[in-house]
Amino acid sequence: MKVASFFAGVGGIDAGFKNAGFDVIWANELDKHAATTYRLNFDNELVVKDINEVEVRDIPDFDIMIAGFPCQAFSVAGYRKGFEDERGNLFFELERIFKEKKPQVIFLENVKNLVGHDGGNTFRVILERLKKAGYHVKKEVLNACEYGNLPQNRERIYIVAFLDERTYKEFEFPEPIKLTHTLKDYIDYNKKQDDKYYYTENSCGFYNELKENVKNPDTTYQWRRVYVRENKSNLCPTLTANMGTGGHNVPIVYTPTGIRKFTPRECFNIMGFGKDYKLPKDMANTHLYKQAGNSVVVPVIERIANEIKGAIDRAAFYERKKVV
Numbered sequence: 076m077k078v079a080s081f082f083a084g085v086g087g088i089d090a091g092f093k094n095a096g097f098d099v100i101w102a103n104e105l106d107k108h109a110a111t112t113y114r115l116n117f118d119n120e121l122v123v124k125d126i127n128e129v130e131v132r133d134i135p136d137f138d139i140m141i142a143g144f145p146c147q148a149f150s151v152a153g154y155r156k157g158f159e160d161e162r163g164n165l166f167f168e169l170e171r172i173f174k175e176k177k178p179q180v181i182f183l184e185n186v187k188n189l190v191g192h193d194g195g196n197t198f199r200v201i202l203e204r205l206k207k208a209g210y211h212v213k214k215e216v217l218n219a220c221e222y223g224n225l226p227q228n229r230e231r232i233y234i235v236a237f238l239d240e241r242t243y244k245e246f247e248f249p250e251p252i253k254l255t256h257t258l259k260d261y262i263d264y265n266k267k268q269d270d271k272y273y274y275t276e277n278s279c280g281f282y283n284e285l286k287e288n289v290k291n292p293d294t295t296y297q298w299r300r301v302y303v304r305e306n307k308s309n310l311c312p313t314l315t316a317n318m319g320t321g322g323h324n325v326p327i328v329y330t331p332t333g334i335r336k337f338t339p340r341e342c343f344n345i346m347g348f349g350k351d352y353k354l355p356k357d358m359a360n361t362h363l364y365k366q367a368g369n370s371v372v373v374p375v376i377e378r379i380a381n382e383i384k385g386a387i388d389r390a391a392f393y394e395r396k397k398v399v
Contacts, residue, residue, distance in 0.1 A: 084143065092182075095380035099119050140176070180237055181205065211238075216231070220254050225254075264328070294307070
């Protein structure tokens with residue numbers, strides 16, 4: 076089945092669906108830096124322009140729409156203006172496209188806060204628009220550490236909509252799985268990294284507080300403006316788009332080579348991108364941190380995509396039996 080990707084970013088959702096056996100044929104992304112990273116890893120057509128300027132007639136026919144539409148309008152880390160924010164309004168650009176193209180399946184991902192934003196009204200509008208277009212909808216909030224076997228506390232809302240009611244009935248979100256991976260599976264603790272990743276007395280005004288409190292190599296810490304916070308769960312906090320600019324969102328680890336933050340590669344690792352996923356060598360770290368923080372947890376996407384595939388296959392099987 077053919078997949079078209081919107082707000083593709085660096086292709087996290089695309090990678091999950093591709094891993095599940097779907098054929099990603101077309102993608103759209105506005106950010107030129109994210110597009111550079113995408114093109115290093117995917118060979119399908121990528122249209123780099125504002126979705127407002129994308130004409131439906133220029134999009135090839137596809138079976139599945141996938142989209143992680145901008146979440147800043149609904150996020151705790153953003154301003155939570157919802158549809159009042161022009162980024163929140165971009166859902167209606169997706170609606171413009173799926174009303175005309177009528178893909179069999181629509182897959183949407185966003186921050187957990189979308190569900191409760193504006194007293195639930197924002198989420199209700201999205202579900203109503205999907206249903207009005209003829210879709211049957213299922214939705215679930217899943218955490219990466221419970222559904223992706225990744226040591227990151229990252230809750231996201233996933234919406235899966237089907238035109239075919241039988242396929243909708245056959246689909247269920249994946250079950251939780253045991254977390255067996257630790258931070259050390261994704262963070263290279265023993266390798267000496269570039270000096271710019273380390274906190275030192277000369278480079279950091281709160282180094283003494285870090286030195287006194289950051290002592291456990293099995294978890295992450297954060298500098299919360301006036302104190303050091305240890306993540307007792309031994310998980311990485313939710314990676315964010317502004318990690319590259321400093322502040323309290325930066326995960327800090329204690330390693331044999333010193334107290335440091337994650338490298339961009341480690342951020343992509345802990346989002347579930349494979350070791351063969353390429354990062355541009357000449358791109359500024361601020362862009363790479365933003366790309367990782369804005370992306371999705373690939374193993375969770377892959378598990379949902381596999382469930383979608385199974386539902387489609389089962390529905391087709393029952394349809395064949397009915398014909399016979």
